[in-house]
Amino acid sequence: MSPSPEPLTSLSGSVSPRPGAAPEPAAATDVLPTDLFAQNLRREREAQHVTQAELARRMEEWLGTTIGSTAILRIEQRTRAVRLDEAVAAARALGVPLVSLISEDPVRENEEAIQESLADLAVAEQEWEAARHRIDQTTRLIQQLSAERKQLIRDSSPSEADPSA
Template sequence: MNPLPGDLFARRLRKERERLGVSQAELARRMAELFGTNVDSTAITRIELQTRSVRLDEAVIAATALGIPLGTLLSDDYARENEAEIQKQLAELALAEQEWEKLRQKIHRITRTIQLLSAEREAFRSHARDVDPETAGDYELDPATKAAVDARLDPVRDKPAAEIADPDA
């Protein structure tokens, strides 16, 4: 069942007033200024609570005081417009959440890399503290690591220094 125009007006008046951040007292003050007569804020309260009917001149002045067309306070089209805006905002929110998740994952990867590098640095520093400078020159690699390093260095050892510096020469 469709709401009566007075009921629709009362609901829309409250929604628009709140959306615009206007108190009932401020709306009453604005209406009184436009109306040229006293408008009590309790009248706005009773209209919005639907315990008092709104007069046509009050409806026109209320819309003017809020700076919106009277049709906005009488039309249920706002609900459809509102729904479209909600859908648009939900789509935008979904995109923002996807971007946030990508950034969260990137932050996690960077943090993990920093943790690993920090642990390696600390292990190196700890090892460096344990090495006796007097015998540091006598340090030998384990045989497997030494063989791997030698295998990579053998082709380079026989080349002249100029050729190593400029391999295209």
């Protein structure tokens, strides 16, 4: 029996399950995204001194449908699930990125994404530099071959000064 493949590790150090593997069940200490959203929504709303009624009104403007302050209360108490369009509307109504409402540490996650992108950029720059070098080499070769062709054409053409022609 062959050993199972190792899990994939991203540049940020997080481990992904091997391809095709079932996701690991959430540990009892894992916080679900809906729980994070509820916690972070309340924290951000209170930090901005926005009432549940005011947040609901702002969200209603963006969504074009009635939300109501009781829906905000129930979302924050985790007795009502939040729909994706409501989550987006709440983030916009509070003027924050959606990721800040669904992440435990959005600053750290953002920094990890920046570092991964910088690593990708460094690789792309190296590839670009190698391609630029190949372009320069190919351009010089084409120039050399073109000069040789001109010389060959001149050498193979009968000369007007040649009396045997």
